[in-house]
Every structure is written in structure tokens, then in C-alpha cells.
Amino acid sequence: MAAPKKGRSASAHSRPGRSLVLILIAMVALTGGMFLAGHTTPRLGIDLAGGTSITLRAEAEPGQESAINKTNMDTAVDIMERRVNGLGVSEAEVQTQGDKNIIVNIPKGTNSKEARDQVGTTAKLYFRPVIATEVSGAAATTSPSPSASGSATDKATDKATDKASSSSSPSASSTPSATSTTQGRAVTDALKADPTPSDSASSSASPSASASPSGSADTSKLEAQYAALDCTDETARAKAGDGAKPEDTTVACGQNADGQWQKYILGPAEVDGTEVDSAEASFNTQTAAGWTVNMKFTGEGRKKFGDITGKLAQNQPPQNQFAIVLDNEVVSDPRVSEALTAGTAEISGNFDQESAQSLANMLSYGALPLSFSEDSVTTVTAALGGEQLRAGLIAGAIGLALVVIYLVVYYRGLALIAVASLLVSAALTYVIMSLLGPAIGFALNLPAVCGAIVAIGITADSFIVYFERVRDEIREGRTLRPAVERAWPRARRTILVSDFVSFLAAAVLFVVTVGKVQGFAFTLGLTTVLDVVVVFLFTKPLLTILARRKFFASGHPWSGLDPKRLGAQPPLRRTRRPSAPIETKEA
CATH class of the missing domain: 1.20.1640.10 (Multidrug efflux transporter AcrB transmembrane domain)
Structure with a gap:
């Protein structure tokens, strides 16, 4: 059986x-x-379908020519590779050429313009307090809107407590006055009304006297720049804040959630982009926030960010906002309702997946050790x-x-x-x-x-x-x-x-x-x-x-x-094992 x-x-x-x-x-x-x-x-890939080849030349700050060295160039190459990979671009080639040049090859079929914008930027990333802001260009003739992403209810929240800051949204009482300057405050008042901070950047007060130019002449000059700034003009946007140092008060442009161009007066940089340890986009299923950007700071960045958010939270809009500035362009301007001292923060608003990922890329990889300018942009056949x-x-x-x-x-x-x-x-x-x-x-x-x-x-x-x-x-x-x-x-x-x-x-x-x-x-x-x-x-x-x-x-x-x-052998068959031969015994 x-x-x-x-x-x-x-x-x-x-x-x-x-x-x-x-x-x-x-x-x-x-x-x-x-x-x-x-x-x-x-x-x-680019060798089969063609694409865009960008040549970038490294430039150092005056007196810091020694910064252009192999270590910083290799770091820049690594950051640029992560940037284009963060955009979903594969097979992009980033490599050094000589002592000062970096070649970036982006294959056809990708968003080469967006990749070029992110890779080609000199990537000086700073967190600056907002002093004044309004819609720029033709839209400015109407009632000024809230800050760029303030209308999108952007907010910074402490990730550790997961506490929303929607309560800090500007109320109806904060509607700007008839003067089309700042939200409820004239530019001059915005620059002068705040107390004088201490000398250290990390402990400075919210937009204050140090955040404003020294002397009435400088204040008037900044006001004139702000009044004349038209952010709908690409040339004017490119020149906005040109030459400003991290410790200077400056003007800048950025787009709000409605796609309108917004102009800003920004205080000195409180946190440097190098002090952002990591940032990632994620979809928040716990609240109605949708797509958010989560940031984590380094040890020094944690202290600086906690200090500045604690001071900004005490101010009225728009001076309770900090602007995330990438090469003098505001990419986000969330509001703050409390001091964020845990070393982590969440930015939420009217983000979709693409915009959240783009902001996360800028925060994660936005601090190159060198400045770069485009030498040439060519199309590869x-x-x-x-x-x-x-x-x-x-x-x-x-x-x-x-x-x-x-x-x-x-x-x-x-x-x-x-x-x-x-x-x-x-x-x-x-x-x-x-x-x-x-x-x-x-x-x-x-x-x-x-x-x-x-x-x-x-x-x-x-x-x-x-x-x-x-x-x-x-x-x-x-x-x-x-x-x-x-x-x-x-x-x-x-x-x-x-x-x-x-x-x-x-x-x-x-x-x-x-x-x-x-x-x-x-x-x-x-x-x-x-x-x-x-x-x-x-x-x-x-x-x-x-x-x-x-x-x-x-x-x-x-x-x-x-x-x-x-050459097969005969088929295998089961046979009884032959018995051992019997030896003949001698008589």
C-alpha cells in the first residue's frame, strides 16, 4: 500500500x-x-535620449579663495546629486571638471527646468524673521493679503508635541490699513518699533532695531527699495537683496499660495541652512493638515531656532513669521505660535506632494559650502x-x-x-x-x-x-x-x-x-x-x-x-546482490 x-x-x-x-x-x-x-x-538615459548639460563654476567669498578646495567641491557634488535624486531624476551625472567646475548632466524626459533651478542655485539658505510683507505688482492695488503662505494657513508646530498653530492665524482685526505697506503697520513703524536685541544672532529679539538698517538714511533707503520693488518683474526679483549679508536687513520676493508674488522686508538671518540636519515631506493622516514638511535641527541649530521662535511667537502678524530664504527668494514663510525647542518642527499649509517634496529638498540640501554660477547650459543630442x-x-x-x-x-x-x-x-x-x-x-x-x-x-x-x-x-x-x-x-x-x-x-x-x-x-x-x-x-x-x-x-x-x-547504459533493473565468492579450501 x-x-x-x-x-x-x-x-x-x-x-x-x-x-x-x-x-x-x-x-x-x-x-x-x-x-x-x-x-x-x-x-x-542622457546618452540615448539626450538632455541638458549644465556647467557650474565655483566662486568664493572675497578673502576666502581657499574655500575652493577638493573637500568642498566633493561635498557640493554630493549635495547636488542628492538634490536631483530628490526630484526623482535618475541617471543624472554630477562630476567635477578641473579645480573649479562641476558638470551636471540631466537626461531628457525629466523636469530639467526645476532640476536646473535647484542645482544651479548658489544655495545660501537662511531663516530670517519677517518685518513687513505685501502682495507685489498689479495685485498690490487691492487690499494687501496675508503673508505668502500665511493665506495658506502655513504654520510651524513642535513635532514633539504635535500641536497645531492654527490659532495664531491673523484675525479679521489684523487686516491692513489703507496704506499698502505692511499688514497693519507702516514700513517705518515696522522697522523701528521693536526693542534692541543683544549682539548674538541666536539670542536677538524678533525683528528689531538690529533687524533694521542703522541710521535713518539706511532706513529710508530700504523703504525706497521696498516701495519700488516689483516682484512680478523677473529682473527685479533677481536683483532683490543683491549683495545683502546674513547680518543685514534686506528685501526679497516669494510666491504665496495663490501664485501671486509677494515682497518682503526681512531681518538678519537667525538660523543658517547648514544647521538643518534633515527634512522630509510626509502625509499627515492624524490631522487635516495633509502634506507637511518635517525638519530636524543640529544641536546648535536647535538652540537658535528655539530662541527665535520663542520671540516671534510674542509678535503680531506678520512679525510672528519667519521666512525660509534660498538665495534671497522666500520659499516659505510659516507663522509661529510658540517656542519650538525640541529640535524638530513641522511646516504645514496648502502643500501638495510635489511642493512639499520640493521644500524638503531645499531644506535638506540647501546649504552648499560654495557659491556657483552657471558658465553654460547646453542641450545634448x-x-x-x-x-x-x-x-x-x-x-x-x-x-x-x-x-x-x-x-x-x-x-x-x-x-x-x-x-x-x-x-x-x-x-x-x-x-x-x-x-x-x-x-x-x-x-x-x-x-x-x-x-x-x-x-x-x-x-x-x-x-x-x-x-x-x-x-x-x-x-x-x-x-x-x-x-x-x-x-x-x-x-x-x-x-x-x-x-x-x-x-x-x-x-x-x-x-x-x-x-x-x-x-x-x-x-x-x-x-x-x-x-x-x-x-x-x-x-x-x-x-x-x-x-x-x-x-x-x-x-x-x-x-x-x-x-x-x-551513449546510455542498459536500463537500470533491480537485481539481487550477488553473494560473495567462496574460496576453495585446500585439502
């Missing part, structure tokens, strides 16, 4: 149809997702890359054709299984690469194409290992069906060890390299994983099914499994 039970167990264990249905469902689902996403072709791609594809096609010819000549009928497996692997690779473009920003470049071509050999090796194990079993005198099952465990171990070594090499190469070489490593690792999937879920089940067909089971000469051609 044991034998039939064992046979039923083996039959239940070997269900190749299920594996084939599983991989078919996966292929259909991935293909459907590709068409639904609208990305039916892989995203191409893909003509040369296209020619190399065609040459690479031709070489790949020739190599694939030679592999197929070898399989047909040597393995005959088994070559059908190998070719079908290669086609399945190629289809999965293409679909997944197409999906990874919009998903993680993967871009196919020339090294990545080389990685895919190399994968043909890795996949073919797996088939050959399994086929040879099956043929070895046949040479030992077994029939095809038991040979297929007995050969699989031995072939499986060899295939897994081989693919593990390939994947490990790809992983190490991906970690220790940058730029295009990472594309080669990523593609090699991806195709290695797919090789395991195809061999386990397609090649092995398909061979199990075909082993039941007469053409293969009978050992047809064109099946590749002909026992005579393989």
Missing part, C-alpha cells in the same frame, strides 16, 4: 501547470500595468548614443543568434525550451524596465543595455546546466520522466549558487560605483533575479510537461535526448 501512496504524493508535488499559469498571470498583470501607466517603452546603441543591439542580436544556433545543433528539440525561456525572460525584462522608469526614475543607458546583453549568457548557462543534468541521468540508463525529476535538485543547487555569485557581484558594483556603471550593475542584478524566476516557474515546468510527450519520452533522434546518441 505504501508504493501507490508514494506515487500519489509525487504526482501531487509535481504540478507544472500551476507554475506556468502563475508566470503567465504575472506577465499579463505587468503588461497591463505598463499600458495603464502609459509608459510602454523604457525611459532612456542622442546622435552618438543612438549610433552606439544600434551597434550594441546588432552585436547583441549576432550573439543571440549564435547562441540559438548552438542550442539547435547541440540540443535539438531542447532548444525550443531554451528559446522560449529566453523570450519569456526578455519580455519580463522589457516590461519591468518600462514600469521602473516612472516608478523609481530608472533610465536605460548604454551600460544598462550591455548588462542586458550579458544576461543572455547567464540565462543560457542555467538552461545548459539543467539539460546536462537530465542527459547525465539518461546516460545512466533512466527513462526521461524520472531523469527530469532526479536531475532537478542537483541542477537547482548549481543554478542558485551561480546566480547568487552574479547577483552579489552586481550588488557590490552598484554600491561602490556611480553614474552609468550603476545602470550596468542594476540591469545585471535585475536580469539575474529574473533568470531564477524563469528557470523555476517556466523552464523546469515546461520540460516536465514535454517529458510526457511521445516525441521526447521515446528519445526521438531530434529531441536531443536520444539514449543511443548519448
Whole structure:
């Protein structure tokens, strides 16, 4: 009774149809997702699709020429790489050229303008108290609106207590007076009304006398600049606050939540961008705040931020706001309702995912150790890359054709299984690469194409290992069906060890390299994983099914499994073990 039970167990264990249905469902689902996403072709890198190349030249402050050194240049390259990666741009190349230049290559198909704006900025990031603000340009003829993102109910909250500051929103009583200057206060009063702070920046009072120019002449000059500033004019925006030092009171521009340009008078910088340890965008599911930006400060930044927020919280709008200023442009101006001393803060408002991520990028990577100016911005064509791609594809096609010819000549009928497996692997690779473009920003470049071509050999090796194990079993005198099952465990171990070594090499190469070489490593690792999937879920089940067909089971000469051609031994039979020879005893 044991034998039939064992046979039923083996039959239940070997269900190749299920594996084939599983991989078919996966292929259909991935293909459907590709068409639904609208990305039916892989995203191409800059060497294949073209893109934008930006040359930046490092500039040091007067008397600090020694700041342009290898350490600071390498730091700048690292920050720029993280900036473009924060925008979802993959395959962007950032590298030094000479002692003072940095080259940034951004592939086509990405938001190159936004990337150029963030990478090309000199990235002097400061937190400045707001002294006065109003809508600039044509909109200023109407009643002045609240501060730039104050109308969006921007607020800074202590992340540790998770306490909202919506209560600090300006009330109706804080509506500006008829004078179209600050919100409820004339510019002169805003500059002069506050007490004089201590000398240290970290302990200075909220916008105060030190926040204002020294002397009435300087005050009048600043008022004149503020009155004449038209932030709707791009040239005027670029010159706003030009030459201002961190310790100076200055004017600046920024956009509010309605897309209107707002102009500001800002006090001296209280916190430097280098004192922001990290910032990230997140969706707050606990409140109705939606997308928020969470900041974490360094030890010194924590103290400075706690001091200034404690003083700003005592002021009336708009002087309870601090402006986050990136190169004299206000990117956000949240209100403060209490001192934030925990070293963390949350900025909320009418953010969507894109705007929250953009602000988080600026806060995280907004403090470069050097200033940079654009030397040149050029468009890179893909003509040369296209020619190399065609040459690479031709070489790949020739190599694939030679592999197929070898399989047909040597393995005959088994070559059908190998070719079908290669086609399945190629289809999965293409679909997944197409999906990874919009998903993680993967871009196919020339090294990545080389990685895919190399994968043909890795996949073919797996088939050959399994086929040879099956043929070895046949040479030992077994029939095809038991040979297929007995050969699989031995072939499986060899295939897994081989693919593990390939994947490990790809992983190490991906970690220790940058730029295009990472594309080669990523593609090699991806195709290695797919090789395991195809061999386990397609090649092995398909061979199990075909082993039941007469053409293969009978050992047809064109099946590749002909026992005579393989030099098989006579079929194995169970025989009684011969008894030991009896030695003849001497008389």
C-alpha cells in the first residue's frame, strides 16, 4: 500500500501547470500595468535620449579663495546629486571638471527646468524673521493679503508635541490699513518699533532695531527699495537683496499660495541652512493638515531656532513669521505660535506632494559650502548614443543568434525550451524596465543595455546546466520522466549558487560605483533575479510537461535526448546482490 501512496504524493508535488499559469498571470498583470501607466517603452538615459548639460563654476567669498578646495567641491557634488535624486531624476551625472567646475548632466524626459533651478542655485539658505510683507505688482492695488503662505494657513508646530498653530492665524482685526505697506503697520513703524536685541544672532529679539538698517538714511533707503520693488518683474526679483549679508536687513520676493508674488522686508538671518540636519515631506493622516514638511535641527541649530521662535511667537502678524530664504527668494514663510525647542518642527499649509517634496529638498540640501554660477547650459543630442546603441543591439542580436544556433545543433528539440525561456525572460525584462522608469526614475543607458546583453549568457548557462543534468541521468540508463525529476535538485543547487555569485557581484558594483556603471550593475542584478524566476516557474515546468510527450519520452533522434546518441547504459533493473565468492579450501 505504501508504493501507490508514494506515487500519489509525487504526482501531487509535481504540478507544472500551476507554475506556468502563475508566470503567465504575472506577465499579463505587468503588461497591463505598463499600458495603464502609459509608459510602454523604457525611459532612456542622457546618452540615448539626450538632455541638458549644465556647467557650474565655483566662486568664493572675497578673502576666502581657499574655500575652493577638493573637500568642498566633493561635498557640493554630493549635495547636488542628492538634490536631483530628490526630484526623482535618475541617471543624472554630477562630476567635477578641473579645480573649479562641476558638470551636471540631466537626461531628457525629466523636469530639467526645476532640476536646473535647484542645482544651479548658489544655495545660501537662511531663516530670517519677517518685518513687513505685501502682495507685489498689479495685485498690490487691492487690499494687501496675508503673508505668502500665511493665506495658506502655513504654520510651524513642535513635532514633539504635535500641536497645531492654527490659532495664531491673523484675525479679521489684523487686516491692513489703507496704506499698502505692511499688514497693519507702516514700513517705518515696522522697522523701528521693536526693542534692541543683544549682539548674538541666536539670542536677538524678533525683528528689531538690529533687524533694521542703522541710521535713518539706511532706513529710508530700504523703504525706497521696498516701495519700488516689483516682484512680478523677473529682473527685479533677481536683483532683490543683491549683495545683502546674513547680518543685514534686506528685501526679497516669494510666491504665496495663490501664485501671486509677494515682497518682503526681512531681518538678519537667525538660523543658517547648514544647521538643518534633515527634512522630509510626509502625509499627515492624524490631522487635516495633509502634506507637511518635517525638519530636524543640529544641536546648535536647535538652540537658535528655539530662541527665535520663542520671540516671534510674542509678535503680531506678520512679525510672528519667519521666512525660509534660498538665495534671497522666500520659499516659505510659516507663522509661529510658540517656542519650538525640541529640535524638530513641522511646516504645514496648502502643500501638495510635489511642493512639499520640493521644500524638503531645499531644506535638506540647501546649504552648499560654495557659491556657483552657471558658465553654460547646453542641450545634448542622442546622435552618438543612438549610433552606439544600434551597434550594441546588432552585436547583441549576432550573439543571440549564435547562441540559438548552438542550442539547435547541440540540443535539438531542447532548444525550443531554451528559446522560449529566453523570450519569456526578455519580455519580463522589457516590461519591468518600462514600469521602473516612472516608478523609481530608472533610465536605460548604454551600460544598462550591455548588462542586458550579458544576461543572455547567464540565462543560457542555467538552461545548459539543467539539460546536462537530465542527459547525465539518461546516460545512466533512466527513462526521461524520472531523469527530469532526479536531475532537478542537483541542477537547482548549481543554478542558485551561480546566480547568487552574479547577483552579489552586481550588488557590490552598484554600491561602490556611480553614474552609468550603476545602470550596468542594476540591469545585471535585475536580469539575474529574473533568470531564477524563469528557470523555476517556466523552464523546469515546461520540460516536465514535454517529458510526457511521445516525441521526447521515446528519445526521438531530434529531441536531443536520444539514449543511443548519448551513449546510455542498459536500463537500470533491480537485481539481487550477488553473494560473495567462496574460496576453495585446500585439502
